[in-house]
Amino acid sequence: MSVTTKRQDLPLAQVAYQTLRELILNNEFKVGTQYLEKVLVERLNISRTPVREACVRLEREGLIEIQPRHGIRVKPISxxxxxxxxxxxxxxxxxxxxxxxxxxxxxxxxxxxxxxxxxxxxxxxxxxxxxxxxxxxxxxxxxxxxxxxxxxxxxxxxxxxxxxxxxxxxxxxxxxxxxxxxxxxxxxxxxxxxxxxxxxxxxxxxxxxxxxxxxxxxxxxxxxxx
The missing domain is CATH 1.20.120.530 (GntR ligand-binding domain-like)
Incomplete structure (x- = not known):
């Protein structure tokens, strides 16, 4: 079942944001690991634009770093x-x-x-x-x-x-x-x-x-x- 099936009442960008945030906070997305945009799109079964919007929001929160042409990297905490x-x-x-x-x-x-x-x-x-x-x-x-x-x-x-x-x-x-x-x-x-x-x-x-x-x-x- 895709995440969109479980959260049909929310905008896709919000669905992408909440899902990616949970994956990061629960350590399913590992610190320092790079995730290509294509991987995120396939994992969430959501199109690129909402995923990009979610990533921008997560970067503002200090959880990830957006790397052009390389997707995202989960930022470590020292x-x-x-x-x-x-x-x-x-x-x-x-x-x-x-x-x-x-x-x-x-x-x-x-x-x-x-x-x-x-x-x-x-x-x-x-x-x-x-x-x-x-x-x-x-x-x-x-x-x-x-x-x-x-x-x-x-x-x-x-x-x-x-x-x-x-x-x-x-x-x-x-x-x-x-x-x-x-x-x-x-x-x-x-x-x-x-x-x-x-x-x-x-x-x-x-x-x-x-x-x-x-x-x-x-x-x-x-x-x-x-």
Whole structure:
């Protein structure tokens, strides 16, 4: 079944973008590997123009490099790149969380966040790190949705996407994320209490700690590019 069969309601350029992005983030398209435009067209069963539009968008997001007459190359992420990415995510997400806590959320909105944290905890109990990672991503996406700030969401997701592949590849190399799950629950509680300083501080420390651990792991394993 082609990707167009599964996403008939979307423009072809959007279908191509989403599909290629998933292939890159889930490491099916390998870092440093070149993929000719012909290969992409055949893989997606989509014509050249939408594929080219998708590639331009992915290049803007820093995920690929377009090489004339040679297709695309998936860009690697270095420890220094990860350090920069986490600094940006720390600043933007912490500010967003403080704003959410200040304005307050409805019970229904809070329950969306609590549902994600519950899934994270349940996944760890089942020793299912892939499910934990999905719930973690759901939590962060929900936070961004609740800000009602599309520009902020676009910027954060751009850098989230760049970090995602590294997080995916190292998922089973890192310590079991019990502390991360606890941090998320405490952030939600601080938002519920409408304490913007506490909520932002908890998340800031969470991101700083996570960023340092990720960079240290890459350096320890001598993964200069991933």
């Amino acid at each position: 420890p220094d790149d990860m350090r920069d990415i986490y600094e940006i995510l720390t600043a933007l997400e912490s500010q967003a969380i403080g704003t959410l806590a200040s304005k307050g959320l409805s019970e229904q909105q809070l329950q969306r966040l609590e549902k994600a944290t519950a899934r994270m905890a349940e996944s760890l109990q089942q020793d299912n790190l892939e499910a934990w990672a999905e719930a973690d991503e759901e939590f962060h996406h929900t936070l961004l949705d609740l800000t009602d700030n599309q520009r902020l969401k676009d910027v954060v997701l751009q850098f989230w996407g760049q970090a995602h592949r590294v997080r995916f590849v190292t998922l089973h190399l890192r310590d079991t994320p019990h502390d991360s799950t606890k941090d998320h629950s405490e952030v939600v509680q601080a938002i519920r209490e409408r304490d913007p300083i506490k909520a932002a501080d908890i998340h800031r420390e969470h991101r700083i700690k996570g960023g340092k651990a990720m960079v240290a792991l890459l350096e320890k394993l001598r993964l200069a590019n991933i």
